[in-house]
Amino acid sequence: MFQWQDEKVLVTGGAGQIGANLVRRLNGLGADVTVADNLWRGKRSNLIVDGSPLIDFDTRFHELDLIDYQNCLRVVQGQSTVYHLADVVAGINYVFGNQLSLFATNVVMNSNILRAAIAAGVKRYVYVGTACSYPAEKQSQLNPPPFKEEDAYPASPESSYGWSKLMGEYECQLAQRENLIDVGVLRFHNVYGPCCEMSPEKSQVIPALIRKACNYPNEPFVVWGSGRQRRAFVFVEDVVDALVSVVERGMNQGVIQIGPDRSESIADVAATIVALTKKNIVIEFDTSKPEGDTDRTADWSKAKRILDWSPRTDIRSGLTITMQWCRDRIPTA
């Protein structure tokens, strides 16, 4: 059994949604956790729980840009395990409005941190990919068969974000094949939960809809697109289960996909959020806005076999927890 006690672990992007929840779990396991984040979307407050910091901000927090190789070298020194979660990730508007800069930033950052980890003799490296990397045409209709990991190829993701994350997976696989470092690669579907970004500029669909519902009627409750587009949402605690498990038993086993085998329509998610607010909200659909891929789900049999992973949290329970977290942080809620 893997021993987490005093394990030196770096979490890049550790002030973000998935990272902060992972830091909290690793703390509970006794690991010695360091965070590197430039706070582009993450927040220090995500690393403070009930008034107590999860890490010592003076010695275990690096606020710096990981696009710089020297910064990467600095933060990986002395670490045994690196979880690389930092990347530019945001809502559909940001992703499609900044395709070139987002691609370049992610590809350079992913390459730099991996090369730095190898140079510093880090033992274990965990990288996370995205379901946005699956080919656009395979997710262009309702009810496609659940994806298997190999369905990502031949590659033709819809966005540069999907391409950049796929390149990161590929580079990790090359490093592992050359026996330079042990690598674990998870590919997540749509993650939601506490520590999410809620701003209009950078939020993803669930926190954006929760913000609009909390602010209603001062902010209209507008759903982007028809609402018929569907996503396989996975709660952040379930994702953290997989991140812990991949180090314990999933290294050097190729890409492992994490997500449920059923999807939810955005219209249904919006209706659940509205119901949770107990407000009388008029839901509007703006079909002039982008809605992205039509539908996708995960065949999670590889995750079950290797990680003993399964999706534990149903969407209503996950939304209830997320709503409560967001409400506590929206001044007008």
Ligand SMILES: NC(=O)c1ccc[n+]([C@@H]2O[C@H](COP(=O)([O-])OP(=O)(O)OC[C@H]3O[C@@H](n4cnc5c(N)ncnc54)[C@H](O)[C@@H]3O)[C@@H](O)[C@H]2O)c1
């Ligand atoms: N949220 C999802 O639905 C989802 C789905 C699939 C994969 N992922 C991947 O999971 C990882 C974490 O995502 P998240 O949802 O927690 O997003 P997030 O934005 O909350 O976390 C990413 C963190 O990286 C930091 N960051 C960005 N650019 C940086 C830079 N140049 N230097 C240092 N830090 C930088 C951000 O400030 C942020 O805290 C990302 O790699 C993302 O691609 C997320």
